[in-house]
Amino acid sequence: MHEAILTVCANDHPLSVRGVFYRVMSAGEVAKTEKAYAAVQREVLKLRRTGVLPYEWIADGTRWQVKSRSWDSVEDALDDAAASYRRALWHDQDVYVEVWSEKEAISSIVSSITNAWDVPLMVARGFASESFLWKTAATIRAVGKSTVIYNLGDHDPSGLAAWVHVQDRAPRLRAGDRDRLRAARGHP
Numbered sequence: 001m002h003e004a005i006l007t008v009c010a011n012d013h014p015l016s017v018r019g020v021f022y023r024v025m026s027a028g029e030v031a032k033t034e035k036a037y038a039a040v041q042r043e044v045l046k047l048r049r050t051g052v053l054p055y056e057w058i059a060d061g062t063r064w065q066v067k068s069r070s071w072d073s074v075e076d077a078l079d080d081a082a083a084s085y086r087r088a089l090w091h092d093q094d095v096y097v098e099v100w101s102e103k104e105a106i107s108s109i110v111s112s113i114t115n116a117w118d119v120p121l122m123v124a125r126g127f128a129s130e131s132f133l134w135k136t137a138a139t140i141r142a143v144g145k146s147t148v149i150y151n152l153g154d155h156d157p158s159g160l161a162a163w164v165h166v167q168d169r170a171p172r173l174r175a176g177d178r179d180r181l182r183a184a185r186g187h188p
Contacts, residue, residue: 001043004029006053007038012060012109017041019105039154059108061123089118096145098122102162111151127162133169140170 001024008023009015015023020028021040030036047053071077090097099114099120101107107123114121122128122136140147151166153159 001029001040001054002047005047005174006045009053009057012110012132013054013057014107015057016059016061016105017044018046018103019108020058022103022105053118061104061107094142096143096147097150098147099150099152100124100163102126102151102159102167106152124162124166126158128169130169133166137170 004027005020008020008027012023017040018037021037024030024035024040025032028056030040044053044058046057047074067081071080098120099110102124103109104123104125108122111121120139122132124132128136149166151163153163
């Protein structure tokens with residue numbers, strides 16, 4: 001398992017621990033069980049703490065820091081704004097595109113591609129919540145263009161059901177919001 005983890009991480013990083021588990025499991029090194037996941041998790045931690053596995057090769061997308069950006073001076077803020085400028089690649093296109101991932105485990109790999117093409121990556125982590133779907137519907141409505149959503153999910157009953165859930169609920173939320181707005185404005 002030790003060598004499989006190092007090989008997987010050397011080939012694709014950063015990965016979440018679950019992403020490492022899926023890669024090691026797909027290589028036939030461990031079974032698809034919670035016990036095997038716990039063993040991979042322990043081994044990844046051991047490899048990191050002993051300095052064999054670089055810390056930056058493992059990602060944790062489930063926890064984050066909340067803090068507004070700040071600068072030492074107005075000049076620093078302007079320099080940062082100029083350095084971070086990025087043209088909106090899809091602004092003049094007739095279509096709005098999103099990529100959805102059922103699994104957070106692959107987000108660190110997929111995001112490097114979606115980021116390069118200025119496409120939002122929506123990490124649903126299984127079945128998308130009502131709030132997540134509502135926010136997506138609101139974004140699609142605000143953009144006001146035809147929308148294409150690409151789904152990266154498991155082709156098993158749960159993965160397929162999660163995608164059907166997105167296809168069913170998101171359009172209903174768009175229509176429902178439009179109807180609520182009309183009613184609030186006094187329109188039938």
